[in-house]
Amino acid sequence: MPNMSDIRFHIKSVKQTRQITNAMHMVSASRMRRALDGIQKNREYFYHALDIIVDIRHHTGDISHPYLTHRPGDKVAYIVVAGEKGLSGSYNHAILSLADKVMADKNVVEVYTIGSVGTSHFLRSGITPDRHFERLAERPKLDQVRRLMTILIEQYDRGEIDELRIVFTRFINTLSREPMEQKLLPVELNDFKRGRPESPADEMYDRTHILYDPSPTAVLDALIPQLLIGYVYGAIVHAYASENCSRMAAMESATRSADKMIDKLTQQYHTVRQLTITNELADIIGAANAANAASAAETVHYPEEHKS
Amino acid sequence: MAKTFNLMVLTPEREFYNGEAVYVSVQTIAGSIGVLAGHVPMVSALGVGELIIHPDENTSRMAFHSEGFIEVRPECVYILSQACEWPEEIDEKRALEAEQRAQERLEQERTGDDLGTMGHSKVALMRAMTRRRIKSLSSQNMK
Known part of the structure; x- marks a missing residue:
């Protein structure tokens, strides 16, 4: 059986952990809301x-464009988007095992x-990652993404890579x-x-008579890198x-387990x-009884002692 | 009363402008264009330049826009740009630093033989210079 001070200490430490997990839960919730807005x-x-x-593409038929046609090579570049910190349940494990696979x-x-x-x-x-971006996952900045994509698109242009792929976690709902x-x-x-939502306004819109300035190909040239940066x-x-x-x-369930543990420990305590x-x-009772018995025995013996 | 149209200016990071406008002008890769209500459907790519919006006949607002594109639809005009900033949001010090950095890079690249990156330094220089110009123009108007 553990003694009282041990349990007290244990409860205190669990309470401290609970405070941390609870705070992290709150922080993640507010950050998530901000990110949802961004999405x-x-x-x-x-x-x-x-x-x-x-x-x-519809307009011009199948124009060939270096960004749209496949190349025979097999040199692949990967962008892997993982977390900035741990303690996020299976998030990092899931994304990194997919990347490995x-x-x-x-x-x-x-x-x-x-x-x-x-x-x-x-x-x-x-x-060794050829380039790594820290803190970008925490606060996405467009100019940094632009820098990253410029490097990669240039490598693609020069033929150093034939394919560019990205591994990331798509957010579906909470x-x-x-x-x-x-x-x-x-x-x-x-x-x-x-995952693209269909809107009725799009169907109404006649897309056959659109003016492309200066030319469809020039617009396409400028647009594809931007599409990629946006993506x-x-x-x-x-x-x-x-x-x-x-x-x-993860933090919510950790807080819950901490609560459960505190309950259990309090009961044990x-x-x-x-x-x-x-x-x-x-x-005390035993001692008192013994003392009573002893004093009773003494009083019984007293008269004899006096006698002698 | 001039006819107005819906104008929406979006960047990947935020909704920059959403409302009625009488006139809007942007810098496309082919030159500067202005759009009034009833414009023919059109798509064009944007360079770096000034975004001028007339919310009504008597007011005019100027802003900075980076690369992107403009789509004129019958019901709405969309301008999508990687970055848009009102003059008061432009960080002049940062723009000045970026301008100097880009100029230095251009100098180095001119002497070296790595011509591939020169285009980016030029665009970076353009961005910084345009930001500063818009900033100074708006502060003049204030006075």
């Missing part, structure tokens, strides 16, 4: 860019990581997230359509929302306390 805004931007590219059978020439957990994961398995892989270059427009930025915002959502759930009191009482 909403980014979605509009991205789908507009996508619509226009699809329109141009999809990268296993490809000729990966470049790895770019966003978030320090991803960076250290690849360092541990003996791959209860579900989905780690996923997406090919960015060459662009496959149908892939991006996933990658969106992916990072999604990952950020997922990370915080996952952490929120009471049992031990009661037991100690009972034992003490038994001791």
Whole structure:
């Protein structure tokens, strides 16, 4: 049986942990809300860019464009978006095991990581990321995404890579997230359509007579890198929302287990306390009885002593 | 009363402007264009430049816009840009630093033989200079 001060100490430490997990839960919840806001805004931007590219393709027939056609090579570059910190349930594990799985059978020439957990994961398995972006997952900044994409698109232009893929966690709702892989270059427009809401206004709009200034190809040239920047930025915002959502759930359940543990320990503490009191009482009563018995015996002996 | 149209200016990070306008002008890759109500449906890519919005006939607001595109639809005009900033949001010090950095890079690249990155430094320089110009123009108007 543990003694009382041990249990008291244990309860205190669990309470402290509970305070931390509870605070983290609160912080993740507010960050998630902010990220959700970002997803909403980014979605509009991205789908507009996508619509226009699809329109141009319809308009001009199958024009060949280096960003839209496949190349025979197999040199792949990966962007891996993982968390900035741990303590977020299965989030980091899920995304990194997907990354490991999809990268296993490809000729990966470049790895770019966003978030320090991803960076250290690849360092541990003996791959040094060619470039890593810390703190970007925490507060997505467009100019940094632009810098990253400029580097990668240039590498694609020079033929150093033949394919560009991204691994990130898509945020579906607060209860579900989905780690996923997406090919960015060459662009496959149908892939991006996933999860796109259909709006009635789009169907009403006649897209056959649109003026492209200065020319459809020039617009396409300028637009594809922007679509990619928008997509990658969106992916990072999604990952950020997922990370915080996952952490929120993990911390909520941690807080709940801490509560349960405190209850259990408090009960145990009471049992031990009661037991100690009972034992003490038994001791006192026993001692008192013994003392009474002794004094009674003495009084019985007194007269004899006096006599003698 | 001039006819108005719906104008929406979006960046990946936020909704920059959403409301009625009489006139809007942007810098496209082919040059500066202005749009009035009833414009033919059009799509064009944007360079770096000034975004001028006339919310009504008597007012005019100027802002900075980065690369993006403009889509003129019958019901609405969409301007999507990677970054948009009102003059009061422009950080002049940061723009000045960026301008100097870009100029230094351009100098180095001109002497070196890595021509591939020169385009980016030029765009970066453009961005910084345009930001500063808009900032100074708006502060003049204030006085």
